[in-house]
Amino acid sequence: MQFSDFGLDSKIMSTVEHLGFSEPTEIQQQAIPAAMTGHDLIASSKTGSGKTLAFIIPAMQRLSKNRALSKRDPRVLILTPTRELAKQVFTQLRMFTSGSAFKAVLILGGENFNDQVKVLEKDPHFIVATPGRLADHLSQGHFYLSGLELLILDEADRMLDLGFAEQLAQINKAADHRKRQTLLFSATLDHAQVNDFALALLKKPKRIAIGSAHTEHKDITKRFYLCDNLSHKEKLLAHFIATEVHQQMIIFTATRADTDRLSTLLTQQGLSTVALSGELNQGQRNQIMDGFSKGQQKILITTDLASRGLDLINVSHVINFDMPKHTEEFVHRIGRTGRAGSTGDAISFVGPKDWISFKNVEGFLQQKLSFDTVDGLKAKFKGIKPKKPKVESKLKDNNKSVVIAKTPKSKKNVKNTFLAQDAGDLPVLKRKQIVAPQDIENTDVDEVD
Incomplete structure (x- = not known):
């Protein structure tokens, strides 16, 4: 497959060729057509697989072919977990917006807030941002998302790990309308919080998993x-x-x-x-x-x-x-x-x-890793052996060993407190007669929980 097979706008295709791209990567082959048809998307791919272009190209295509829902609101919002990644995405986006009618801005924490207000007042088409700072501007009414057409979450797992769930929910609510499309990219689809978040944000999404979170580049x-x-x-x-x-x-x-x-x-x-x-x-x-x-x-x-x-x-x-x-x-x-x-x-x-x-x-x-050595710099440390679990313990009494067997735990998840149980679930316990130590013979004694 070639980029020319996607049916891209001529200006977008010209930029792709100028950047020296001809054959799309695997994530691009699957994500670009799905996104261009308007589907919500949840996708995972390993680092360095080319996912940034997998959402920039369909975003540019959508703005080139469709009329805006609003004259003032941003049309595309791209959120990333860190300032460094946001800057990287913005740099690639500018390669496509340069020379076009579309304006793109970068909104990051740690930079002058008032300068950002002035930039947002110019009604940009694209916003690339970190969630915290963008949520601050949204709360103060410096821009609105009622006409947002495309919400892109890059490395959503990392954003959730960094504690941005509340800000993401706020942004989602501000742009919650039936014409909005959402693309969610994550390092793994096994992240429980990502899956729960995707259910709240996405509508009948297509799932794409390229490679595995457990694999890295063969190079x-x-x-x-x-x-x-x-x-x-x-x-x-x-x-x-x-x-x-x-x-x-x-x-x-x-x-x-x-x-x-x-x-x-x-x-x-x-x-x-x-x-x-x-x-x-x-x-x-x-x-x-x-x-x-x-x-x-x-x-x-x-x-x-x-x-x-x-x-x-x-x-x-x-x-x-x-x-x-x-x-x-x-x-x-x-x-x-x-x-x-x-x-x-x-x-x-x-x-x-x-x-x-x-x-x-x-x-x-999911692989056994081995260690190399450098002559003259070999380590005495050889690793830490895991502790063996204790199977049984012995109680010495009058020079006699009495084995205390571990009582197997019930399969039911019942907490060992009275208040945590219904009274009807409690077993009826009979009071045992007290036996003097000298009367104990070689008899196993059950440990009582």
């Missing part, structure tokens, strides 16, 4: 290394920076403090390094990401802030200095490399504090 090589402590991790990091042939590298840490500390350490070693963390204001974050995307620095050190949405084609290596707290972030982190058909390397350090996260990632990917 990414994964390597794992056991570590004894922080110093050991730093020695391994220095080894890979010195020996791996890389273009640009992203190093993920668990905390902002680690991000700043590592950045200072590598800068002192003469390496071209920059740090990104949530405590920076939006202008500083934009400046850092713009500089890194232009190749001004070779190494970016960050928390999970940069794990999603950033399309940096020169990143050849991702290093997980710390394993992620949220298991699904592993796939998004390593998805920052191996983009646009290039190969990538993902290296992960696993110390005692990372072990549980590592085992969770192993279960999430």
